[in-house]
Amino acid sequence: MSGTSEKEQPRRRQARGERRIAQLLQAAAQVFCTTGYTAASTNAIAREAGVSPGTLYQFFPNKEAIAIELGDRLVHEMREAYGEALAPVDPGTPVEQAIGSAVDRFMAFNTEHPVFFALMHGPDIPGRMAEAHDQLHTTVTARIESLLASLMPGADPADVTRRAHVCLGVYKAGLELVLAHEGAERAAYIQEVKDVLVRYLEPLVGERPRHG
Amino acid sequence: MSGTSEKEQPRRRQARGERRIAQLLQAAAQVFCTTGYTAASTNAIAREAGVSPGTLYQFFPNKEAIAIELGDRLVHEMREAYGEALAPVDPGTPVEQAIGSAVDRFMAFNTEHPVFFALMHGPDIPGRMAEAHDQLHTTVTARIESLLASLMPGADPADVTRRAHVCLGVYKAGLELVLAHEGAERAAYIQEVKDVLVRYLEPLVGERPRHG
DNA sequence: GACAAACGCGAGTGGTCGCTCGCATTCTTG
DNA sequence: CAAGAATGCGAGCGACCACTCGCGTTTGTC
Numbered sequence: 093m094s095g096t097s098e099k100e101q102p103r104r105r106q107a108r109g110e111r112r113i114a115q116l117l118q119a120a121a122q123v124f125c126t127t128g129y130t131a132a133s134t135n136a137i138a139r140e141a142g143v144s145p146g147t148l149y150q151f152f153p154n155k156e157a158i159a160i161e162l163g164d165r166l167v168h169e170m171r172e173a174y175g176e177a178l179a180p181v182d183p184g185t186p187v188e189q190a191i192g193s194a195v196d197r198f199m200a201f202n203t204e205h206p207v208f209f210a211l212m213h214g215p216d217i218p219g220r221m222a223e224a225h226d227q228l229h230t231t232v233t234a235r236i237e238s239l240l241a242s243l244m245p246g247a248d249p250a251d252v253t254r255r256a257h258v259c260l261g262v263y264k265a266g267l268e269l270v271l272a273h274e275g276a277e278r279a280a281y282i283q284e285v286k287d288v289l290v291r292y293l294e295p296l297v298g299e300r301p302r303h304g
Numbered sequence: 305m306s307g308t309s310e311k312e313q314p315r316r317r318q319a320r321g322e323r324r325i326a327q328l329l330q331a332a333a334q335v336f337c338t339t340g341y342t343a344a345s346t347n348a349i350a351r352e353a354g355v356s357p358g359t360l361y362q363f364f365p366n367k368e369a370i371a372i373e374l375g376d377r378l379v380h381e382m383r384e385a386y387g388e389a390l391a392p393v394d395p396g397t398p399v400e401q402a403i404g405s406a407v408d409r410f411m412a413f414n415t416e417h418p419v420f421f422a423l424m425h426g427p428d429i430p431g432r433m434a435e436a437h438d439q440l441h442t443t444v445t446a447r448i449e450s451l452l453a454s455l456m457p458g459a460d461p462a463d464v465t466r467r468a469h470v471c472l473g474v475y476k477a478g479l480e481l482v483l484a485h486e487g488a489e490r491a492a493y494i495q496e497v498k499d500v501l502v503r504y505l506e507p508l509v510g511e512r513p514r515h516g
Numbered sequence: 517g518a519c520a521a522a523c524g525c526g527a528g529t530g531g532t533c534g535c536t537c538g539c540a541t542t543c544t545t546g
Numbered sequence: 547c548a549a550g551a552a553t554g555c556g557a558g559c560g561a562c563c564a565c566t567c568g569c570g571t572t573t574g575t576c
Contacts, residue, residue, distance in 0.1 A: 106522060106573065128427050130342060134564060144525045149565065151523095214427050215340050254489075258496045261477035269473050277466075284470045291503040318543065318552060345533060356555045361535065363553095 113151050116141045120158045121207040129159055130216035156218045163224050166208050174201055178235035180242035187297055191289045199282055202267055233260060244296045262288055325363050328353045332370045333419040341371055342428035368430045371423060375436050378420050386413055390447035392454035399509055403501045411494055414479055445472060456508045474500055
């Protein structure tokens with residue numbers, strides 16, 4: 093029987109501390125964005141935030157915890173703002189509209205928070221971060237699966253899963269292109285991503301059988 | 305006027321040395337594949353090859369040179385084996401066939417040499433390596449562009465360029481999925497990639513104008 | 517105002533990694 | 547076989563990085 097107070101309250105923060113945390117997370121986002129996670133040094137993050145390394149470690153036990161907290165906050169914000177973007181649609185909804193609005197929402201979020209892509213995409217993510225990545229990936233894939241299932245009822249579940257993975261992969265690839273451009277070119281690339289997805293999925297919703 | 309012998313012959317290699325180089329490159333490919341470039345330590349590469357760190361530096365001036373040489377050999381081999389995969393096709397060739405054979409060839413090469421993807425994809429590539437990456441990227445994109453141009457003559461060059469980038473991005477995303485699976489699933493994903501590309505490009509080759 | 521707790525600092529510590537150096541061994545060449 | 551070059555070794559050097567520690571400052575509480 094272990095003690096009753098296994099989890100001690102980590103600390104009692106002051107308003108100043110919360111501000112510092114936000115400041116440090118913003119600085120970390122900046123540094124992660126430009127150099128990636130592994131190449132980002134904690135000293136650089138502290139410098140970017142205008143504080144000393146010791147101050148950084150006052151609020152985060154280690155480098156990984158910074159990325160974890162940043163990722164958690166981003167995931168939370170994404171869930172709040174765009175959680176319904178992949179909800180199953182009415183049977184009558186045209187595919188263009190469903191895909192278009194979903195792509196628009198996620199593109200907006202990702203261009204507003206480029207760190208998200210940087211943290212989730214790099215092969216240099218730490219162990220605990222990979223878990224979070226996998227969990228989010230699974231969640232999003234499941235959402236896409238149910239969306240696809242609502243579009244093409246009676247299809248082989250394995251096919252639906254595979255197509256969901258392909259859709260997410262296409263979106264990620266498109267996101268990379270979108271983030272690499274600005275203005276009109278960026279808008280044009282967003283439209284291309286929609287086109288790719290719509291044309292990929294359109295033959296599946298029309299109930300004429302596909303010869304494979 | 306600078307001296308005539310600016311570039312000294314670096315060294316006169318024995319057969320043993322060439323063998324060691326091949327051995328070291330193979331070990332480096334293994335380590336790069338599993339841990340990525342930055343996380344790969346030269347000591348680990350030497351250990352994998354069964355030699356000492358000093359021996360490694362007998363043949364490569366630094367860590368970057370290992371990746372460069374490996375990349376150069378891979379690019380060379382790819383050019384030799386699959387250089388014609390993206391050649392422009394006869395006007396009568398169906399799109400399915402052109403895309404199918406190109407995807408098959410590149411997928412075969414990339415699954416046979418997974419290091420290639422690891423070296424070209426990671427955000428942790430060194431400066432000189434990024435140049436090689438960009439150069440290859442440009443070359444391949446130009447090839448795709450001319451292939452697309454032969455399929456849809458009279459299109460806006462900017463559109464062609466954009467679509468070429470989208471095609472390459474879709475291929476890369478598909479490659480990631482393909483490399484993550486094996487056997488029948490892998491084959492199914494390859495087919496999905498072909499489907500995505502064919503359906504993306506099919507409306508463009510029929511000469512009815514697209515309203516954009 | 518007094519006390520404690522949270523905050524802030526930055527030089528320092530232990531560890532890792534890229535890379536070197538001196539020396540031993542093997543090969544080529546005459 | 548002798549000389550020199552190429553190959554092979556592995557302890558160790560310098561740099562960098564995640565993280566710590568002791569001490570001074572600010573803030574909340576009574």
